[in-house]
Amino acid sequence: MDNEDKLRILITDDSRTLRRKLRADLEALGCEVIEAANGKEAIMLDLQHEPDGVLLDIVMPEVGGVETLQIIREVSPNVPIIMLSSAGTPQKLMQTLKMGALDFIQKPYSKDQLVKVVEAIRREKIKREEREAEAKLDEKP
Secondary structure (H helix, E strand, O other), rough: OOOOOOOOOOOOOOOOOHHHHHHHHHOOOOOEEEEOOOHHHHHHHHHHOOOOOOEEEEEOOOOOOHHHHHHHHHOOOOOOEEEEEOOOOOOHHHHHOOOOOOEEEEOOOOHHHHHHHHHHHHHHHHHHHHHHHHHHHHOOO
């Protein structure tokens, strides 16, 4: 798999241990990984790297996951965002889905859950590329 086919995924969690585990698991699935320790970093890295998908913890210091989701949605409306939660309430999870999160996974996550997330992000990337290609065709006289 060359770099063109690799999914670039931004993982955002204040737990360094979880970020390391996610990085190892995602790289084993052929993904390129960018890490952010909080929402503020995630927003900056989203703008700089335009990832194919974002894994975003709900509960973080400084800028929390819900606020980060809202800001990323404004600047990158098509990037799939998967919420991560160990302590998120059902209401908060529903709120993030209504705000445009693609899905959420409960921590600790399983390998199967992560595989499904990567597949969902890949499908969204393909859809986005198809829409962009169609838009270019529509622009031609």
